[in-house]
Amino acid sequence: MTSDRPxxxxxxxxxxxxxxxxxxxxLATRDGIFAVDRELRLTVWNRAMEQLTxxxxxxxxxxxxxxxxxxxERTEGDLLGRGSxxxxxxxxxxxxxPPPQGRAGFLQVIYECLRLEDGSPAxxxxxVRDVTEQRRTEELLEESESRFRTMxxxxxxxxxxxxxxxNCTFFNQGWLTFxxxxxxxxxxxxxxxxxxxEDFQHCMHLYLNAFVERRDFRMEYRLRRADGLYRWILDTxxxxxxxxxxxxxxxxxxxxxxxxxxxxxxxRRLNDELEDRVELRTSELKRANQELEAFSxxxxxxxxxxxRAIDGFSNILKELHAKDLDENGLHYLxxxxxxxxxxxxxxxxxxxxxxxxxxxxxxxxxDLGELAxxxxxxxxxxxxxxxxxxxxxxxxGATGDARLLRILLENLIGxxxxxxxNRKDARIELGRGVTADGKPCYRIQDNGAGFNMAYAxxxxxxxxxxxxxxxxxxxxxxxxxxxxxVQRHGGKVWAEGAPDLGATFFxxxxxx
Numbered sequence: 001m002t003s004d005r006p007x008x009x010x011x012x013x014x015x016x017x018x019x020x021x022x023x024x025x026x027l028a029t030r031d032g033i034f035a036v037d038r039e040l041r042l043t044v045w046n047r048a049m050e051q052l053t054x055x056x057x058x059x060x061x062x063x064x065x066x067x068x069x070x071x072x073e074r075t076e077g078d079l080l081g082r083g084s085x086x087x088x089x090x091x092x093x094x095x096x097x098p099p100p101q102g103r104a105g106f107l108q109v110i111y112e113c114l115r116l117e118d119g120s121p122a123x124x125x126x127x128v129r130d131v132t133e134q135r136r137t138e139e140l141l142e143e144s145e146s147r148f149r150t151m152x153x154x155x156x157x158x159x160x161x162x163x164x165x166x167n168c169t170f171f172n173q174g175w176l177t178f179x180x181x182x183x184x185x186x187x188x189x190x191x192x193x194x195x196x197x198e199d200f201q202h203c204m205h206l207y208l209n210a211f212v213e214r215r216d217f218r219m220e221y222r223l224r225r226a227d228g229l230y231r232w233i234l235d236t237x238x239x240x241x242x243x244x245x246x247x248x249x250x251x252x253x254x255x256x257x258x259x260x261x262x263x264x265x266x267x268r269r270l271n272d273e274l275e276d277r278v279e280l281r282t283s284e285l286k287r288a289n290q291e292l293e294a295f296s297x298x299x300x301x302x303x304x305x306x307x308r309a310i311d312g313f314s315n316i317l318k319e320l321h322a323k324d325l326d327e328n329g330l331h332y333l334x335x336x337x338x339x340x341x342x343x344x345x346x347x348x349x350x351x352x353x354x355x356x357x358x359x360x361x362x363x364x365x366x367d368l369g370e371l372a373x374x375x376x377x378x379x380x381x382x383x384x385x386x387x388x389x390x391x392x393x394x395x396x397g398a399t400g401d402a403r404l405l406r407i408l409l410e411n412l413i414g415x416x417x418x419x420x421x422n423r424k425d426a427r428i429e430l431g432r433g434v435t436a437d438g439k440p441c442y443r444i445q446d447n448g449a450g451f452n453m454a455y456a457x458x459x460x461x462x463x464x465x466x467x468x469x470x471x472x473x474x475x476x477x478x479x480x481x482x483x484x485x486v487q488r489h490g491g492k493v494w495a496e497g498a499p500d501l502g503a504t505f506f507x508x509x510x511x512x
Contacts, residue, residue: 180226
């Protein structure tokens with residue numbers, strides 16, 4: 001037998017009959033399909049039904065439905081009986097009880113009447129679908145929604161959600177309790193009815209613009225509470241996006257900030273009052289400083305004039321009339337001169353102390369060790385007969401006003417120099433120390449006369465002396481000056497000592 005096809009050309013597939021196509025469809029579909037005639041005998045039973053029920057087609061076909069699946073008669077018998085007679089089935093799927101020997105899970109079935117060409121009933125056609133995964137997904141979703149609602153309703157804030165169209169779809173119980181309105185009244189844009197009329201336009205403008213721009217927003221407005229009072233609300237919204245990046249709407253939270261705003265308003269009032277009081281105190285301080293300057297001027301000029309007269313005439317009296325005075329007269333005259341000289345020193349020290357309060361700090365990096373060497377050089381020049389061992393440690397850098405820190409060292413090292421004058425092995429040491437709480441500080445130590453710690457609190461007060469003037473000269477202003485300089489630098493100063501065992505002065509310097 002010959003062929004008219006060109007060599008190598010494949011044979012065309014044989015034509016497939018309608019019956020063959022139907023069989024292929026039945027085999028390929030994932031849904032279970034069965035059919036019964038008017039006597040409810042099985043006429044169709046596809047492979048998916050075999051998998052769902054565990055019953056082979058050879059066992060099922062030709063058998064009465066309720067013989068093959070006896071468990072169906074309890075639930076489906078009456079319905080299938082009426083359907084086989086041509087009565088319509090309820091629309092939509094219904095649960096289909098799985099057979100005991102079949103696949104565990106959830107099944108749904110859709111029934112349809114089969115009719116002949118003349119419209120007379122011919123049986124029932126059924127499509128059975130396994131919806132186990134769908135049901136589990138729905139259950140998980142319901143469980144997730146239940147957890148979300150439980151969490152949302154228990155949250156201490158007001159929560160809301162809105163869709164893409166800006167209409168709200170959810171409010172938690174906190175919101176509903178706050179407004180005293182049911183969910184159906186709040187959903188959509190119903191919630192906006194509770195916004196204060198004065199805040200409504202601004203609130204809605206921000207809200208709707210956020211949906212257009214799909215960005216986070218924060219706004220404050222007054223919302224009517226269930227008791228009719230308006231409360232200030234801080235509303236924070238954030239856009240929601242699906243896993244594919246598509247915009248789904250917004251979720252937001254609100255908190256009542258009425259008390260916070262009232263506290264802030266009260267704080268502003270207090271700040272205003274404080275500013276007024278500070279301004280008043282500043283004015284008073286300015287006047288006090290002016291009075292202090294006037295007082296300083298008075299000391300500098302008005303008191304110095306008679307003091308110069310006393311000193312001048314005393315010296316004239318000593319030069320011109322010393323021969324006319326006996327020993328007591330000369331002694332008294334010397335005491336007048338020394339008193340005038342001491343009064344001049346006191347005036348100078350008081351003026352220096354007053355200037356320390358008014359002068360402006362100019363903080364720079366300072367090497368206290370180098371400053372100490374300069375101070376000691378001046379002391380040695382003024383008292384060349386002294387032999388004092390001086391030890392200056394390393395790493396004594398500081399930040400402060402160089403001029404004031406030199407005055408500080410002049411007083412502290414000068415004190416150590418003065419109070420060791422009766423020691424043959426006089427020693428002064430400047431170095432680092434440690435405070436009681438372990439922080440670094442500076443220390444100046446000597447082995448001089450020392451002091452009784454019972455009177456340590458008096459050391460830094462003006463005119464307080466712990467030794468007689470006949471033993472150690474001085475005006476009692478030096479340590480008060482030290483304390484003022486340290487305080488101006490934000491630091492602290494203190495001392496330790498014992499009689500005849502020397503003294504150690506400690507000080508810190510804060511941020512100048």
